[in-house]
Amino acid sequence: MNVMAKAEKKISSAFIYFFGSFGGILFGYDIGVMTGALPFLQADWHLENAASLVGWITSAVMFGAIFGGALAGQLSDKFGRRKMILMSAIVFMVFSVLSGVSPDMGEASAYYLIIVRMLLGLAVGAASALVPAYMSEMAPAKARGRLSGLNQTMIVSGMLLSYVVDFLLKDLPGEWAWRLMLGLAAVPALILFLGVLRLPESPRFLLRKGDEAQARKVLSYIRKNPAEIDQELASIKETAKEERQANQKTSWSTLFSGKYRYLVIAGVGVAAFQQFQGANAIFYYIPLIVQKATGQAASSNLMWPIVQGVILVVGSLVYMWIADKFNRRTLLMVGGAVMGLSFILPAVINWMMPNMNPMTIVVFLCIYVAFYSFTWAPLTWVLVGEIFPLAIRGRASGLASSFNWIGSWLVGLIFPIMTASMPQEAVFAIFGIICILGVIFVKTCVPETRGHTLEEIEEQGTNHGRVKASNPES
Template identity: 90%
Template sequence: MAQGKKKISSAFIYFFGSFGGILFGYDIGVMTGALPFLQTDWHLENAATLVGWITSAVMFGAIFGGALAGQLSDKFGRRKMILMSAIVFMVFSVLSGVSPDMGEASAYYLIIVRMLLGLAVGAASALVPAYMSEMAPASARGRLSGLNQTMIVSGMLLSYVVDYLLKDLPGEWAWRLMLGLAAVPALILFLGVLRLPESPRFLLRNGNEAQARKVLTYIRKNPNEINKELESIKETAKEESEANKKATWGTL
């Protein structure tokens, strides 16, 4: 897509922007249905601490994924980091679903896997809205924030629906499929973002103005609008660079 002249529709951009929220929401909600089956299968009814860690491990990992996402995307690019996050999400969703039954050690395995999964959840939830807002026209950027929140709760709803549909399976299969099926929206996100170009903001900040202009021609109609946006990005990048030089731990 990045090599052609066909414009990328805003609907296509927003659609795959929404999937970042769906990934986040699905993993927040899926344990609601999976946990009772997991507790019974692994005999964790009286292991409140382990159950608590299994449940919250994704959110713990997401703290670090979200914190690191911005710096890594500035270095490697928004698109590449979203694709990497989707891959990590797929891999560790599947690994969650195929957790080995090794007694108490199984719980620690699942905690670690879900923490690593959380890195991708946090990164995707931070990067996807940022990327989409940089791709979208200025008039539509404000709405993306609300759309992302809507998709998070939609992802939670989707997880409840999946949990309900799988509840009559044998317990040892039910929770595994509930967790493993999180790989499906991650795959959809990966395939969608694979067709998108890099953010023009990232390209311009890395000295590739020609490619940034080319990307903007895919998604902007007016050449004057493109010139104006390029100047705006340059000005914002300059202001951010100056602000970063003044930032200290005291500021934080």
């Protein structure tokens, strides 16, 4: 068997993990690109005083992603993770180009761009649901935190790439700058498509469809020890057998049945809190935040997004270093507490010292981004990828992704409206309170998953009452 596995081995594990997580680049690029494109788009289409329209243009991708995540998660249970990632890359390419060639038709142009970006959001949402599920099913339990963290590294690398592209294009004529910024998103989508053509399907999906031979072959690419392959196959098959014996028919109501409710609430809750904590307000609007704080034009503040992007990338690398050394819950609670204080303290300082340096809030935002980058940012997707049982993984991952995008959409939509009607410090203080609520949620509702196989996590969820009674930290 070992000789046969070696003879069949044609795809390196590094290739699988790299392109398996590359979908995060698409996710990240489109999160970041509007940060630099928006000031030029506002000037080109005279939207400086149209806060609600600016909010809709910015958040349209997230609105589409709400449905893309749920739809892709459900379809991936039927057609496989790999095929749906390929489809997402195609959709992303098409609508990125259509965004860049938006016609100049007055007010109708804004509505065209909103609709196109909603459709683009279907692919962004799909990637956010599919990549964590695929990576968690390919990675061994002992390295799943680190390898699943590759998704976050790809996301923030995509964001940094978009910030750099925005900065390099900022001296072009305004009507060309924002179009190229949006249209160039098609390039990483094409790279993803070409890479995923060679990727194998998830072994867990293959076994679920009854193709044990192909599942064994895929595991031989990414597991060194034949005994480990046999053990993992046996574990997956046992779980699948129990599901067949129970004759389960999964539906949306199944997610909240007694057997699955605990883990679904935990995973979906963490995904929702990640966005309602306000991170994307920084990522989408940092030039406008600095403009409001200092009075400098937003289009001249495009170096700040790059600073944020570098912090995010460094943080993602820090996470990969510490991922499997600390409990998931510990990192989430420490990170959430510091993030909350980073948002609340500027409001407190401004109340005590009304003449506070306006850049103080930007310094605290950098502290927020630093802690977010190696805690909530990567761990949300690690948990989403590993916490849901096999029978509902695709559907539940899609639901978690949709709740994540609902938060992202609402933050992107209402932030410019909120800052137009109240001080920035007050807006961020509200997000700070949500961060603290997220810490309480993790403490009371989220189990520890580090070092457990996916099957052990499922068993832990099924018997969570007994487990928590004997081991409160779990």
